[in-house]
Amino acid sequence: AQRVTQPEKLLSVFKGAPVELKCNYSYSGSPELFWYVQYSRQRLQLLLRHISRESIKGFTADLNKGETSFHLKKPFAQEEDSAMYYCALSGSGGSYIPTFGRGTSLIVHP
Amino acid sequence: KAGVTQTPRYLIKTRGQQVTLSCSPISGHRSVSWYQQTPGQGLQFLFEYFSETQRNKGNFPGRFSGRQFSNSRSEMNVSTLELGDSALYLCASSLLTTETDTQYFGPGTRLTVL
Numbered sequence: 001a002q003r004v005t006q007p008e009k010l011l012s013v014f015k016g017a018p019v020e021l022k023c024n025y026s027y028s029g030s031p032e033l034f035w036y037v038q039y040s041r042q043r044l045q046l047l048l049r050h051i052s053r054e055s056i057k058g059f060t061a062d063l064n065k066g067e068t069s070f071h072l073k074k075p076f077a078q079e080e081d082s083a084m085y086y087c088a089l090s091g092s093g094g095s096y097i098p099t100f101g102r103g104t105s106l107i108v109h110p
Numbered sequence: 111k112a113g114v115t116q117t118p119r120y121l122i123k124t125r126g127q128q129v130t131l132s133c134s135p136i137s138g139h140r141s142v143s144w145y146q147q148t149p150g151q152g153l154q155f156l157f158e159y160f161s162e163t164q165r166n167k168g169n170f171p172g173r174f175s176g177r178q179f180s181n182s183r184s185e186m187n188v189s190t191l192e193l194g195d196s197a198l199y200l201c202a203s204s205l206l207t208t209e210t211d212t213q214y215f216g217p218g219t220r221l222t223v224l
Binding site for chain 2: 043044045046049086097098099100101102103
């Protein structure tokens with residue numbers, strides 16, 4: 001069974017500090033991985049996906065198949081980054097059953 | 111483009127009743143997925159519809175069902191409501207149905223079962 005684990009419910013940092021939100025997954029095949037973000041009073045939205053190898057709002061995430069991880073990183077946190085972050089996995093090859101982690105609440109203090 | 115809309119936004123029902131939730135996807139989007147979000151279980155996939163056909167289904171009992179109309183609008187029905195069905199129900203639409211296609215989420219319907 002596929003599983004996504006976000007070990008931290010809450011991550012609190014100061015503005016300008018580096019941020020790393022952890023995500024570990026369990027999947028027997030080749031996974032498609034995503035990070036979603038939900039800002040206060042806004043809808044859940046896609047932040048980035050590993051297949052695009054993109055950097056969005058300064059965030060990057062690298063898929064490490066050896067460690068089965070997809071951690072989200074940003075070198076210098078901003079107050080506007082405060083939000084709920086969800087890591088998600090979707091099977092490949094026609095198995096489209098998205099699995100979400102429980103989420104990590106990031107709070108960036110001024 | 112208008113975003114994904116869900117109606118109603120809030121709903122209160124009693125145990126044993128049934129409920130129907132509605133989702134209107136972004137214009138041109140053909141795939142609609144439904145999720146249940148609760149504090150205890152987090153965000154869980156219910157099912158996905160594409161061109162009026164259920165393509166994928168999560169691990170939920172048969173009391174949860176859905177359908178999609180020719181205009182891609184989708185409804186989700188829950189019969190014989192239980193207290194544990196209280197949750198935020200999210201709908202998401204995407205242009206296609208590939209694993210990497212971006213999903214756009216609606217604001218959700220908050221269902222409370224008393």
